[in-house]
Amino acid sequence: MIGVLVTFTQTEKFDPSALAKIVDELRGPFEGMAGLRFKSFMLDEDGVRARNFYVWDDEQKTRSFFTAELVDMVTEVYGVPPKIEYLDIVGFVDNSGT
Template identity: 75%
Template sequence: MIGVLVTFKQTEKFDRSAVAKIAGELRGPFEGMAGLRFKGFMLDEEGGQARNFYVWDDEGKGRSFFTAEIVEKVTGIYGVPPEVQFFDIVAFVDNAGA
């Protein structure tokens, strides 16, 4: 399993309603996406950052998703280029079914 943290940093704060709108408009293609366990759209209003966090069951699919075209597309959406970080998930706790 692999985690991917995508961070968009701005000098000005991201507007919460704008990030919520982006999340609402972009969630559809990720629903049911092969290899993607979940994706979270996050906002750090104080730090001026929007973040997306992905958990992929398949490392290859996770890494191959972040093409130059995807990076260019999300740069246009958020207005700044992202920083993309990959993490090996050693253990995962999921309380959704509890």
């Protein structure tokens, strides 16, 4: 498994209601996406960083998803370019079935 942390940092706080609208608009394509186990949309406590965290089954699918075109698109949506970090997941606890 591979994790990806995508961070959008602004100098001003993100508007939580505007982020909720983005989530509603962008959620659909991720539901049932091959190779993607989880995706979360998050807002840091200070409100200046919106973060998306992905858990993927396959590194090749992961890296092919994060294209230059996708970066351009999300930069337009969030108003700032993302920082993309790839993380090796060495362990995972999933309590969603309990």
